[in-house]
Amino acid sequence: MINTPRHIAIIMDGNGRWAKEKHLPRMKGHAAGAEAVRRTVEACRELGIGYLTLFAFSTENWKRSKSEVKFLFSLLGRFLVGEKKNMLKNGIKFSVIGDVSALPEGLVKKINAIKTVTRNMDKLTLTLALNYGSRNEIARAVKKLLSAKPPDNIEKAFADALDTKDMPDPDIIIRSSGEMRLSNFLLYQGAYSELYFTDTLWPDFGKKDLVKAIKVYSDRDRRFGGY
Ligand code: FPP
Secondary structure, eight states, rough: OOOOOOEEEOOOOOHHHHHHHTTTTTTHHHHHHHHHHHHHHHHHHHHHHHHHEEEEEETGGGGGGGGHHHEEEEEHHHHHHHHHHHHHHHTEEEEEOOGGGGGGGHHHHHHHHHHHHTOOOOOEEEEEEEEEEHOOOOOOHHHHTTTSSOOOHHHHHHHHHHHTSSSSOOSSEEOOOTTTOOOTTTTTTTTTOOEEEOSSSSSGGOOHHHHHHHHHHHOOOOOTOOO
């Protein structure tokens, strides 16, 4: 029997290398990466996954060229507009983690609109991590708590102050492109996540890779510190 994860989180990496291998501009790699996002969302829906969280733009990605950052935001905007019908048809609820306030106003409007229209969907929660970094998220959570009376249950109050308060912790964190690090992604929530690394570059990622990761996850023995 396959033990399917409830929450899959993915560090989508390798768009640039994919493009380089094909002698294409980096932007083509991101565009192909957006197609891989569509395939992965579809595969999660088919496989009955409850939560899919994708690392789309990190707090460190501002270091990239202005034109690449602009292209990524415009790609994200187009993705949101283009996927609205599909999300509503397939019961996909859209959500975001990260400090959205620093994103361009037009993109924030699109994000809010799609969050509103999909709020009652209940098959799959698709979360994009946008201007997200765990250290920034933790710092923002601490700031929120500093102005409140010390809570009795500090762990619960802390978890509730994080951007991820409405979702379960990720059961598995996948990273594509052969890199083996977490890069400031879900550091607190991933305390007991299974880690899975694949050499597949993100634009080539699809249902086959996802099924393979789920199979490996299913064969792991999760003990959460017990035995
Ligand atoms: C990492 O590849 C990828 C990103 C920093 C951005 C992720 C964006 C997408 C997958 C496309 C758009 C997303 C959505 C949700 C529509 P990299 O550029 O770091 O690749 P490299 O390490 O090979 O250079």
